[in-house]
Amino acid sequence: MxxxxxxxxxxxxxxxxxxxxxxxxxxxxxxxxxxxxxxxxxxxxxxxxxxxxxxxxxxxxVLVLLIMPGVVGVFFTADQFAGQWLAVAAALLVGTFLSVLTTLLLMKLVTGRTESTGGERDHG
The missing domain is CATH 1.10.150 (DNA polymerase; domain 1)
Known part of the structure; x- marks a missing residue:
């Protein structure tokens, strides 16, 4: 329930x-x-x-199953992107880099807060 x-x-x-x-x-x-x-x-x-x-x-x-319809959709419309492979590749690379960078910065922010609050509890 x-x-x-x-x-x-x-x-x-x-x-x-x-x-x-x-x-x-x-x-x-x-x-x-x-x-x-x-x-x-x-x-x-x-x-x-x-x-x-x-x-x-x-x-x-089951996250892979949730992503699958979008992947299938791109597969069937791939001919529309045929002349724009450089722009698509650049968008994928830049998007992936920005996602990884954002995740890194957020994890540093979150773990920094956790370590600082955890350290204060140990001393208190």
């Missing part, structure tokens, strides 16, 4: 993101907006519920 509650929370944030996208005619995916909303909500709350963590772990285990 907790996993079902977690999925419900995820779906509600997805619906919220889609609603905001449609209401304000934003050129951003409702899923991305929903992720932003849930991120800010969890940051304000300061913790993740057990049900949400359980549902999220279930989704991470």
């Amino acid at each position: 907790p996993m079902l509650r977690g999925f419900l929370v995820l779906v509600l944030f997805f619906i919220l993101g889609e609603s905001v996208r449609v209401l304000f005619a934003l050129p951003v995916s409702g899923g991305v907006l929903g992720m932003l909303f849930i991120t800010f909500t969890l940051m304000a709350k300061g913790s993740v519920s057990e049900s949400l963590a359980s549902a999220s772990q279930g989704l991470v285990s």
Whole structure:
């Protein structure tokens, strides 16, 4: 039952993101907006519920299946990118580099906070 509650929370944030996208005619995916909303909500709350963590772990285990439709779509429209291989390759390389760099900086930020708060608890 907790996993079902977690999925419900995820779906509600997805619906919220889609609603905001449609209401304000934003050129951003409702899923991305929903992720932003849930991120800010969890940051304000300061913790993740057990049900949400359980549902999220279930989704991470099938992440490849969630990505597959996009990959298949690119496969069938590859002829449209035939003349733009350099731009696509550059976008992939720059995008990958920026993703790795952002992940590195966020991990340094998060682990720096964890180490500093953990050190204060040990001395206190």
